Amino acid sequence: MQFIVRGISQELADEVRRTRRAPGYGHPAHLELASGTGPCRCCLEPFVVGQEERLLLTYRPPGDAASLMAPGPVFIHARACRAHAGEGFPDGLRELPLAFEGRGAAGRVAAPVTGAAPPESQIARLFADGANEWLHLRHAEAGCFIARIERAAVFDLAATG
Ligand SMILES: [Zn+2]
Numbered sequence: 001m002q003f004i005v006r007g008i009s010q011e012l013a014d015e016v017r018r019t020r021r022a023p024g025y026g027h028p029a030h031l032e033l034a035s036g037t038g039p040c041r042c043c044l045e046p047f048v049v050g051q052e053e054r055l056l057l058t059y060r061p062p063g064d065a066a067s068l069m070a071p072g073p074v075f076i077h078a079r080a081c082r083a084h085a086g087e088g089f090p091d092g093l094r095e096l097p098l099a100f101e102g103r104g105a106a107g108r109v110a111a112p113v114t115g116a117a118p119p120e121s122q123i124a125r126l127f128a129d130g131a132n133e134w135l136h137l138r139h140a141e142a143g144c145f146i147a148r149i150e151r152a153a154v155f156d157l158a159a160t161g
Pocket residue numbers: 040041042043044045076077081082
């Protein structure tokens with residue numbers, strides 16, 4: 001099946017780099033040398049530990065009227081990077097411990113799925129349940145939000161190339 005994985009938007013990441021503040025909350029974003037692989041929630045690539053600088057901020061994923069989306073801590077590259085685009089699962093995430101959480105109507109949250117199965121099969125299994133409208137990808141150990149996964153509409157992909 002076709003799907004898209006999206007971290008935080010280019011605009012929001014650039015705003016945090018410019019203001020050094022968490023959007024919507026206003027407290028300072030914390031700059032540090034990467035002590036873990038992350039990943040960066042903008043480009044969805046792991047950090048180079050001990051070499052790359054990153055910004056820690058509070059982020060609340062967009063939801064819908066029926067879902068209360070919990071804010072949480074996320075990291076982005078301190079330097080400029082390009083937000084992940086395109087379809088399919090980002091290769092940069094494959095080595096990380098991942099949990100897939102089904103989200104849908106009326107704030108429904110399905111139990112996270114973890115395990116050794118390839119991301120594509122875990123995503124397909126959750127979307128086979130029609131009640132899961134979108135998925136949240138989380139770090140299976142830290143629990144934090146990494147990205148939102150949606151079914152890809154063929155016409156959208158054609159339009160964006
Ligand atoms: Zn990045």
